[in-house]
Amino acid sequence: MKDLSKRNPNNPILSPEDISPSSSQMVIECLLNPGVFSFNNKIWILVRVAERPHQKHGTVSIPIYNENEALEVLSFRIDDPKLNTEDPRVINYDGTDYLTTISHLRLFHSEDGVIFEESDNHKNLFGKGKYESYGIEDCRVAQLDNMYYLTYTAVSDYGVGVGLQTTKDWIHFKKHGIIFPPHNKDCALFTSKINGTYYALHRPSSPQIGGHYLWIAQSPDGRHWGNHKCIAKTRPGKFDSQRLGAGASPIKTPYGWLEIYHGATETHRYCLGALLLDLNDPSIVIARSEEPIMEPLAPYEKQGFFGNVVFTNGHIVKGDSLIIYYGASDQYVCQASFSIQEILEHLKVI
Ligand code: MAN
Numbered sequence: 398m399k400d401l402s403k404r405n406p407n408n409p410i411l412s413p414e415d416i417s418p419s420s421s422q423m424v425i426e427c428l429l430n431p432g433v434f435s436f437n438n439k440i441w442i443l444v445r446v447a448e449r450p451h452q453k454h455g456t457v458s459i460p461i462y463n464e465n466e467a468l469e470v471l472s473f474r475i476d477d478p479k480l481n482t483e484d485p486r487v488i489n490y491d492g493t494d495y496l497t498t499i500s501h502l503r504l505f506h507s508e509d510g511v512i513f514e515e516s517d518n519h520k521n522l523f524g525k526g527k528y529e530s531y532g533i534e535d536c537r538v539a540q541l542d543n544m545y546y547l548t549y550t551a552v553s554d555y556g557v558g559v560g561l562q563t564t565k566d567w568i569h570f571k572k573h574g575i576i577f578p579p580h581n582k583d584c585a586l587f588t589s590k591i592n593g594t595y596y597a598l599h600r601p602s603s604p605q606i607g608g609h610y611l612w613i614a615q616s617p618d619g620r621h622w623g624n625h626k627c628i629a630k631t632r633p634g635k636f637d638s639q640r641l642g643a644g645a646s647p648i649k650t651p652y653g654w655l656e657i658y659h660g661a662t663e664t665h666r667y668c669l670g671a672l673l674l675d676l677n678d679p680s681i682v683i684a685r686s687e688e689p690i691m692e693p694l695a696p697y698e699k700q701g702f703f704g705n706v707v708f709t710n711g712h713i714v715k716g717d718s719l720i721i722y723y724g725a726s727d728q729y730v731c732q733a734s735f736s737i738q739e740i741l742e743h744l745k746v747i
């Protein structure tokens with residue numbers, strides 16, 4: 398097995414203790430899974446900040462936004478037999494799932510792509526309305542012409558869906574509601590239209606019959622989606638045996654659209670793989686990784702809030718260099734680079 402990534406020696410480049418929580422009531426548990434874009438000659442990351450209330454002995458307290466969009470804390474006794482706390486990300490009480498943390502999205506900018514500073518002048522994004530009452534997560538940012546499209550996971554007691562917002566200046570945002578209803582996440586837009594049509598990758602889940610597979614959809618306007626096709630399923634015995642989902646927007650190469658995706662096993666080990674999609678009809682898969690191109694190996698990837706995870710949904714491309722930003726063990730923001738040529742060789746297309 399060959400890990401093709403070069404990890405940045407400054408990793409993690411952002412950790413929970415580097416920034417302040419959104420209120421004195423909250424503690425930051427995780428900084429993870431940033432969307433990435435260029436704006437005003439700088440590199441920007443839109444980081445998922447996952448917080449939870451200070452915990453009291455003997456109880457588990459979890460945050461939600463109520464109907465008035467105010468933060469409300471629900472507390473459960475730790476010894477209550479109806480409570481299941483096996484997964485640090487989700488608790489189940491009497492058959493209902495709740496997230497242990499609530500996430501918002503915060504903007505940071507950088508000159509060199511390694512040292513990031515929090516932005517004072519731009520808006521951080523918080524979950525708003527009934528479909529975001531458990532927060533918003535894992536935003537992909539796609540720039541098409543002069544518009545930024547933000548596709549993110551919207552979580553609530555209605556389920557997990559994909560929300561869309563657009564902005565030109567990162568001050569004024571337009572909300573377009575839920576574009577892929579529950580259960581769906583990991584939505585990445587292509588950064589240019591193909592034959593006049595918008596394309597997006599997305600990940601519906603159908604666990605009883607079917608699974609957590611990668612799909613593609615088309616749209617005439619980037620808002621309304623149809624002609625859905627499944628392009629990649631899970632593969633027994635491989636790094637993507639249990640679930641897979643798109644990373645950031647596909648990268649256009651002379652050989653096809655290169656998509657870096659995450660694949661997870663039954664034991665929740667998250668690795669990265671690559672797919673190559675036809676330039677003219679990206680529902681056609683030309684090649685796919687047999688082995689991961691990156692796997693959790695560094696200590697900060699193996700141990701943390703949820704260990705054994707590398708998860709990316711943002712990158713920049715500079716010539717042959719693909720610089721990914723990624724969440725490590727759901728706790729830290731890290732950076733690594735790849736040679737695009739090497740990934741294409743790994744896919745055996747060159
Ligand atoms: C899911 C998502 C991600 C997270 C991974 C690993 O795919 O919730 O945000 O990083 O699980 O926990």
